Amino acid sequence: MSINIAVLGSQWGDEGKGKIVDLLTPHFSAVARYQGGHNAGHTVYVQGRKFVLHLVPSGILHPGVTCVIGNGVVIDPQALFGEIEQLERTGVKVDGRLLISEKAHLILPYHRELDVLSEARRGERKIGTTSRGIGPAYEDKIGRRGIRVCDLFGDRAALEEEVRENVSARNRIIRDSTLDWRPVVEDLLAHGERMRAWVGDVSVFLAGLMRDGRPVLFEGAQATLLDIDHGTYPFVTSSNASVGGVCTGLGVPPRAIGGVLGVAKAYTTRVGEGPLPTELHGEEADRLRESGQEYGASTGRPRRCGWYDAVVVRYSARINGLDALALTKLDVLDGLPEVRLCTGYRTPQGTLTEFPADLRALALAEPVYERLPGWSVPTRGITRLEELPAEARRYIERLEEASGVECAIVSTGSDRGETIVKPASTVAGWLGR
Numbered sequence: 001m002s003i004n005i006a007v008l009g010s011q012w013g014d015e016g017k018g019k020i021v022d023l024l025t026p027h028f029s030a031v032a033r034y035q036g037g038h039n040a041g042h043t044v045y046v047q048g049r050k051f052v053l054h055l056v057p058s059g060i061l062h063p064g065v066t067c068v069i070g071n072g073v074v075i076d077p078q079a080l081f082g083e084i085e086q087l088e089r090t091g092v093k094v095d096g097r098l099l100i101s102e103k104a105h106l107i108l109p110y111h112r113e114l115d116v117l118s119e120a121r122r123g124e125r126k127i128g129t130t131s132r133g134i135g136p137a138y139e140d141k142i143g144r145r146g147i148r149v150c151d152l153f154g155d156r157a158a159l160e161e162e163v164r165e166n167v168s169a170r171n172r173i174i175r176d177s178t179l180d181w182r183p184v185v186e187d188l189l190a191h192g193e194r195m196r197a198w199v200g201d202v203s204v205f206l207a208g209l210m211r212d213g214r215p216v217l218f219e220g221a222q223a224t225l226l227d228i229d230h231g232t233y234p235f236v237t238s239s240n241a242s243v244g245g246v247c248t249g250l251g252v253p254p255r256a257i258g259g260v261l262g263v264a265k266a267y268t269t270r271v272g273e274g275p276l277p278t279e280l281h282g283e284e285a286d287r288l289r290e291s292g293q294e295y296g297a298s299t300g301r302p303r304r305c306g307w308y309d310a311v312v313v314r315y316s317a318r319i320n321g322l323d324a325l326a327l328t329k330l331d332v333l334d335g336l337p338e339v340r341l342c343t344g345y346r347t348p349q350g351t352l353t354e355f356p357a358d359l360r361a362l363a364l365a366e367p368v369y370e371r372l373p374g375w376s377v378p379t380r381g382i383t384r385l386e387e388l389p390a391e392a393r394r395y396i397e398r399l400e401e402a403s404g405v406e407c408a409i410v411s412t413g414s415d416r417g418e419t420i421v422k423p424a425s426t427v428a429g430w431l432g433r
Contacts, residue, residue, distance in 0.1 A: 003258035003430055004216045006246050007326075009223025010262035010316035012232075012270040013241075014296070014303060016328035016411060017263045018042025021058040021219050023409075023416050024261075027431055029214035031059030032068035032206060034249030035239040036221030037107060037134040038079040041296060045414040051090070055080050057219050060092060067094075070202050071103035072239060072249020074137040075149070077191035079107075100195060101202040101250075102150040106188070108163075110170040110179060111136040117174065130299055138238035140166070149199055152192025160185050203251025210256060218246045218257065224316040232359060235274025243320040259430055262322040262405065264313050266330045266395075269303040271296050275362040278306035278342045292332040307340040307369065310402035315355035317405045324426040326409035327399065330392060331381075331418075336374035339395055342367040343402050372398060382412045385420050 007024070009015045022044045025031055038054040045051075046061060053060070055075065057067040069075065084094045111133030119131060140146040145166060151159050160181070167181035206216055222241040225231045230242050239245060243260055246252065267288055270276045280288065285305045288294065294303035316322065333339055345352040345365035356362055375389035382388055388396075388410075396407050408425035412418045421428055 002213045002215050004210060004218065004256055005259040005261055005430060006218040006220065006243055006257050006320075007261045007263060008220030008243060008320060009226075009241065010264040010313050010320075010322065010325065011223055011268055011309070012225045012276070013223040014041075014269055014271065014294070015223060015263040015265050016326075017220065018044045018053060018058045019328065019411060019414065019416060019419075020261070020263050020326045020409065021217060022046070022061055023419055024217060024431075025059040025062045025065055027215065028059070028065065028217040029209050030066040030068055030206065031057040031217045031219050032070055032202070032250050033057045033073055033219045033221065034070045035072040035241055035245040036237065037074040037132065037137070038076055038083075039130040039132050039134045039237070040221035042221075043414075044416070046416060048415070049090075051087075051092075054083055056083055056087065056094070056098065059217065059219070060087060060094065060097065063093065065097070067098050068202055068206065068250070069098070069100045069104060070250040071101040071105075072245055073101075074105050074107050074134055074141070074239075075100070076107040076133065077188075077195065079132075081191075081194065095197070098198045099200050099202060099205055100149060100198045102148070102199050103202075104149050105137055105141045105146040106149065107133040107137045108147065108166070108184060108188075110167060110184075111140070113174060114170065135238045147188065149192070149195065152188055153196065153199075156189070159188070163188070206250060206252055206256075210252075216256075218250065218252075220245065224262075224319055225312060227319075230319050232274045232362065235272065235359075242316075259323045259426070260320050261324055261326055261408075261427065262313070262316055262320060263326045263328060264308075264316075264403075265292075265328050266308060266333055266399075267292075268306045268309050268312070269294050271299070271301055271303050275359055275365075276304050276306055277311075277345055277362060277365050278309045278367050279304050280306050287336075288332060292329055307342055307367070308399060309342045309367070310399065311342060311344060311353065311355050313403040313405065317403060322405050324408035325400075325403065325405045326411065326427075327396065327407040328411040330396075330410055331379045331412050333374065333392075333395075334378050334380065335376060339372050339374050340369045341372070341399060341402060343370055344368040370398065370402075379412045381418045383418070383420055385410070385422055388420075
């Protein structure tokens with residue numbers, strides 16, 4: 001196999017990208033994360049063991065694979081070190097297998113404070129941020145006042161000046177406490193020494209791999225509907241979680257992306273605020289949430305749950321040029337007498353079949369549902385498409401028709417082995433099956 005592929009979320013995140021990346025990793029030389037911060041949470045189960053990753057790509061669980069953190073990622077050094085230490089304690093070797101972009105921006109202590117303050121000021125209009133400093137770090141990046149990894153190894157006087165100015169600005173905003181810039185600099189320099197062996201030019205490294213015919217998997221965090229440009233703004237993350245982020249977040253050209261695999265749940269979830277057209281309430285929502293263990297991997301917050309929204313996935317397919325879908329958590333729907341999927345939105349202006357930019361229209365939208373019979377035979381752990389109940393196969397076929405993308409992978413459980421790769425599918429071709 002010599003094709004580079006991007007794996008990204010096709011809904012509002014939490015689709016199970018970690019499992020899909022982990023499943024595909026043995027076919028790649030490197031897994032490269034291109035955006036987001038430690039607000040992401042990729043959960044992977046391997047033979048009953050649970051791993052939760054926030055910054056380190058999911059490919060780290062496979063020996064011999066290099067994991068790359070691109071310049072599009074914002075890094076909290078303490079969160080990174082904590083994650084690496086946890087992996088090492090569980091027997092996963094990280095040293096010698098991790099490369100961090102020298103151009104990546106850093107999350108500093110005042111970013112977390114400003115995140116909390118910004119969310120509090122919004123009141124009822126809050127975004128639902130994780131308050132981990134992600135947004136303010138990206139703000140400083142765009143405002144040309146950010147601190148990059150390479151700054152930790154350069155001119156100390158220049159670093160001190162940048163930090164001092166940023167801390168002074170912080171102190172003018174948060175007036176009930178004063179932060180001293182000097183300890184911030186000392187901590188940064190200590191972090192730099194600890195990170196030094198992992199830091200390099202990610203673009204050069206990836207170009208070398210691809211020139212030698214060694215394939216790369218590009219790993220996205222969050223999802224298309226949380227993309228800063230194409231998501232449900234302002235209820236979005238602060239980076240480009242869609243496919244364009246691969247190029248800007250890793251320093252690779254568009255032609256390097258040989259295929260794009262979207263990941264979508266067999267239903268829909270969302271964490272935080274913002275419209276969710278197919279959202280369920282009461283017993284139906286509780287049933288999906290508890291069966292699917294829909295609680296944030298990073299925050300533990302309960303996720304909002306709803307039926308599969310084909311309008312959303314069609315939109316993601318267009319934005320990202322999806323070649324195929326990995327459909328996850330099919331087994332969560334086991335035992336339901338009926339399953340539904342949304343094919344359009346009924347609004348005061350008429351029925352919409354394309355995703356609207358205006359959130360007011362989305363908030364007023366009523367989903368147009370198709371109802372299909374459920375299945376009573378468990379799908380958990382099934383690894384062959386023909387062994388699925390007929391009703392489950394029909395549901396998958398209808399999702400493909402409504403979304404306009406083939407479901408090349410179907411996940412029937414949390415473990416990497418509980419997966420169907422459809423024969424003669426796009427992904428099967430990528431994997432040489």
